Amino acid sequence: MLRNYLSAALGNMGRNGLYAGITILGLAVSFAAAILIGLYVRDEFSFDRFVPDHERVWRLQDDLLLPGQKPRPVTAVQSTAAANLKFDFPEVERTARLSNSRATLKQGDRTTSEPVAWADPDFFKVMPFPVLAGDPVAALAAPDGLVLTREMARKYFGQDAPIGRTILVDSGLDGRVGLSSDDLRVVSGFHPMRVMAVLAEPPSSSHLTDKIFAAALAPFSPTSLEDRHPSPMNEDLMAYVKLKPGASPAHWDDRLKAFAERHYRGPGNGQVMNRYWMAALDDLHFTRAEGDAVGDRRVDLAIAAVGALIVAIAAINFVTLMTARATRRAVEVGVRKAVGATRRDLVAQFMGEALIYVVVSMVIAVVAAELLLPMINAFLQRNLRFDYLADPMLAGALAGAALVTTLLAGLYPALVLSAFRPVAALKGGAGQSTGSGALRQGLVVAQFAILIGLIAMTGTIYRQTRFVLNDALKLDTDQVVRMFAPCGSSFDLEARRLGGVKGVACASSKALMQFDTGATEVIMPDRSQRIIYVAQLGLGFFELHGLKPVAGRFFSRAHGEDMVLDRSNPPPDVQPSIVLNETGARFLGFSNPQAAVGKVVPWGRWSPGVSDDRPPPDRPSRIVGVVPDFTLGSARTAIRPTLFYVDPGLSKFLVLKLDRQRIPETMDALRQLWRRTGHERPANIVFESQSIQALYQDVITQGVALAVCSGLAILIACLGLFALAAFVTERRTKEIGVRKAMGASSLDVARLLLWQFTRPVLWANLAAWPAAFLAMDYWLHGFAYRVGQPAWLFMAATAVAALIAWITVSFQSWMAARARPATALRYE
Numbered sequence: 087m088l089r090n091y092l093s094a095a096l097g098n099m100g101r102n103g104l105y106a107g108i109t110i111l112g113l114a115v116s117f118a119a120a121i122l123i124g125l126y127v128r129d130e131f132s133f134d135r136f137v138p139d140h141e142r143v144w145r146l147q148d149d150l151l152l153p154g155q156k157p158r159p160v161t162a163v164q165s166t167a168a169a170n171l172k173f174d175f176p177e178v179e180r181t182a183r184l185s186n187s188r189a190t191l192k193q194g195d196r197t198t199s200e201p202v203a204w205a206d207p208d209f210f211k212v213m214p215f216p217v218l219a220g221d222p223v224a225a226l227a228a229p230d231g232l233v234l235t236r237e238m239a240r241k242y243f244g245q246d247a248p249i250g251r252t253i254l255v256d257s258g259l260d261g262r263v264g265l266s267s268d269d270l271r272v273v274s275g276f277h278p279m280r281v282m283a284v285l286a287e288p289p290s291s292s293h294l295t296d297k298i299f300a301a302a303l304a305p306f307s308p309t310s311l312e313d314r315h316p317s318p319m320n321e322d323l324m325a326y327v328k329l330k331p332g333a334s335p336a337h338w339d340d341r342l343k344a345f346a347e348r349h350y351r352g353p354g355n356g357q358v359m360n361r362y363w364m365a366a367l368d369d370l371h372f373t374r375a376e377g378d379a380v381g382d383r384r385v386d387l388a389i390a391a392v393g394a395l396i397v398a399i400a401a402i403n404f405v406t407l408m409t410a411r412a413t414r415r416a417v418e419v420g421v422r423k424a425v426g427a428t429r430r431d432l433v434a435q436f437m438g439e440a441l442i443y444v445v446v447s448m449v450i451a452v453v454a455a456e457l458l459l460p461m462i463n464a465f466l467q468r469n470l471r472f473d474y475l476a477d478p479m480l481a482g483a484l485a486g487a488a489l490v491t492t493l494l495a496g497l498y499p500a501l502v503l504s505a506f507r508p509v510a511a512l513k514g515g516a517g518q519s520t521g522s523g524a525l526r527q528g529l530v531v532a533q534f535a536i537l538i539g540l541i542a543m544t545g546t547i548y549r550q551t552r553f554v555l556n557d558a559l560k561l562d563t564d565q566v567v568r569m570f571a572p573c574g575s576s577f578d579l580e581a582r583r584l585g586g587v588k589g590v591a592c593a594s595s596k597a598l599m600q601f602d603t604g605a606t607e608v609i610m611p612d613r614s615q616r617i618i619y620v621a622q623l624g625l626g627f628f629e630l631h632g633l634k635p636v637a638g639r640f641f642s643r644a645h646g647e648d649m650v651l652d653r654s655n656p657p658p659d660v661q662p663s664i665v666l667n668e669t670g671a672r673f674l675g676f677s678n679p680q681a682a683v684g685k686v687v688p689w690g691r692w693s694p695g696v697s698d699d700r701p702p703p704d705r706p707s708r709i710v711g712v713v714p715d716f717t718l719g720s721a722r723t724a725i726r727p728t729l730f731y732v733d734p735g736l737s738k739f740l741v742l743k744l745d746r747q748r749i750p751e752t753m754d755a756l757r758q759l760w761r762r763t764g765h766e767r768p769a770n771i772v773f774e775s776q777s778i779q780a781l782y783q784d785v786i787t788q789g790v791a792l793a794v795c796s797g798l799a800i801l802i803a804c805l806g807l808f809a810l811a812a813f814v815t816e817r818r819t820k821e822i823g824v825r826k827a828m829g830a831s832s833l834d835v836a837r838l839l840l841w842q843f844t845r846p847v848l849w850a851n852l853a854a855w856p857a858a859f860l861a862m863d864y865w866l867h868g869f870a871y872r873v874g875q876p877a878w879l880f881m882a883a884t885a886v887a888a889l890i891a892w893i894t895v896s897f898q899s900w901m902a903a904r905a906r907p908a909t910a911l912r913y914e
Contacts, residue, residue: 147161162323204299537803571738
């Protein structure tokens with residue numbers, strides 16, 4: 087019996103090669119896409135689960151609360167927060183802090199710049215990583231201990247276990263503002279550190295991308311520097327917490343509020359500006375803070391749904407083709423029933439045929455997924471694995487997907503085909519039930535609804551990506567680079583003379599990075615205080631980025647009041663002129679930008695990191711201009727009210743505009759100049775456009791992924807439409823002959839057939855438009871600045887879907903319309 091079923095199935099596939107090939111190709115493409123999407127989504131939801139006891143590990147998070155401002159989420163907390171938390175909360179088993187800096191490493195003749203994570207001694211007790219050699223806990227307990235991943239060990243020493251070898255490390259902290267002479271003496275220069283442990287490469291599904299861990303006990307580390315000057319206002323370290331077994335921070339809100347009030351009031355026992363909360367380790371990938379480009383659980387679920395929809399489109403093709411060709415198998419069904427086959431036998435036969443289609447497609451899909459996975463990993467910068475032979479869960483998922491697809495796509499056609507009555511079938515009058523035709527029309531509508539929705543969503547993501555990378559910035563970053571070099575240094579003076587440099591300006595990190603902006607108090611005319619963000623910069627910063635004042639003017643050397651801080655030790659009672667951004671002007675209560683120009687406002691200026699004893703904000707400055715709102719940060723965060731002033735002493739970055747025609751030679755000249763001016767550290771030159779693009783890497787990835795998925799959906803839908811159009815045209819051959827014999831033109835017949843496939847597109851809009859709009863509206867609300875969803879976008883998606891349908895079926899429709907009526911009337 088089984089051999090008979092298999093022979094019949096293979097014979098039917100051979101007789102209908104076009105339809106069988108289209109079905110298998112569509113299913114294979116959809117399965118391959120679903121496998122790759124499933125691997126990606128699985129990886130997204132498995133972040134940090136490789137850490138033993140990961141369910142007990144949390145990170146202390148903070149929402150910074152400033153009066154009149156929205157909460158500002160940050161990942162770093164005060165240097166004393168971890169110790170205080172362990173003391174106040176008995177449920178805490180141990181804590182460990184982590185800080186990051188870009189350090190210079192020297193080993194032999196090699197000098198490189200690397201990101202280094204400075205970790206407390208208990209860090210690898212809180213978060214154990216797989217170890218290849220040595221003892222990472224002992225390494226972090228030594229003030230000169232160093233832990234490398236295997237990649238770094240091979241890079242610097244050419245071996246997997248260079249235990250005991252030495253690397254010279256310059257932590258790069260001597261450029262920080264406000265360091266005392268004692269601190270400068272401790273942190274400056276290179277310090278020897280010993281490699282005491284080597285880690286296996288952590289999986290790509292880790293929120294920590296560090297490859298070098300150094301002992302925070304080193305006196306020249308950022309952690310030690312913070313410990314020497316603890317402040318409730320400085321938040322520079324991440325605090326990881328491991329709870330005792332059975333403990334949970336689920337109801338810690340009130341206790342953490344009391345914790346903040348007890349330990350972290352503002353200067354002079356002022357207000358609390360911290361709202362702490364605990365983030366689970368396996369949820370950190372979805373915990374967004376300023377400057378992060380992390381995952382989005384909603385988007386990952388949407389991508390998973392898209393994968394399911396792609397399979398659904400292929401399954402719809404299978405169902406429509408099988409039911410559409412039901413009449414072609416009516417005689418076969420009649421003969422089998424006449425010789426004693428029961429309906430159960432026929433259902434088993436046709437389900438077996440569906441299983442063959444699905445299994446063949448799955449095998450092709452598995453091979454395709456294995457071939458494509460290296461390219462996917464390179465694009466995503468991940469290490470997705472497809473070890474279905476060694477992973478029972480993955481193998482079970484593949485088998486389950488095949489069985490579910492077989493049931494969903496094969497059961498209804500099997501029931502339809504097995505329901506034909508023997509007598510009617512043998513007489514050639516089986517036909518198809520109205521129900522199967524209505525179902526097929528409904529499935530085609532569903533297919534087009536998915537297609538239109540994907541096209542509309544792809545268009546919205548593309549428009550938003552273009553917006554955040556270009557329009558939302560409101561400033562020109564084309565061929566603009568920045569590098570860490572103090573304003574007024576010998577390098578600065580020489581760089582301005584290079585032929586390929588069109589402009590140079592100084593800036594602080596607070597002017598360049600929205601998430602690194604400090605704050606100050608401003609006294610209003612009614613003597614009330616408002617907290618506004620503050621950023622230091624040098625002359626020409628706005629002009630270099632193509633900005634023009636909304637009102638007033640920008641800073642100029644011709645105005646002495648702008649340059650009062652252009653000296654090494656400015657008098658403490660002198661305040662420079664200030665420029666506000668548009669949001670800042672509104673925040674301070676001015677009715678329009680012009681109304682702010684010329685006004686005098688008292689505000690507080692102090693050296694951050696030196697002392698919490700801030701001078702009272704009673705020294706006035708004149709507002710000389712208003713700059714358009716701009717950001718070099720993320721469009722996910724609203725632009726903050728910001729006060730700008732000229733302070734070369736606090737401007738530790740140079741921003742350079744390069745000549746587009748001379749970029750390679752200018753970059754080489756800058757590196758040579760950097761070495762010639764006595765710098766041992768490598769020149770770290772970053773294009774602003776690349777830095778901004780990194781902030782939206784997740785959005786770019788999502789857009790590309792959805793575009794590829796939409797393309798696959800279009801391909802699969804086109805395959806199904808082509809096969810369905812071929813069958814419908816064949817089935818209506820005699821009708822076409824009659825119409826032409828009665829005087830219908832070829833254009834009339836072609837229009838009739840095209841209209842049959844246009845109606846499902848129009849009906850599909852009823853479901854596609856609202857679903858796509860709601861999904862994209864939900865996604866767009868993750869951005870403070872976003873594009874709209876105009877009606878033309880959805881109409882264009884419909885037009886594209888209709889055009890796809892017309893192109894797919896037009897050839898067969900036109901060939902049928904041009905057929906001779908006599909040939910058509912002799913058909914069958």
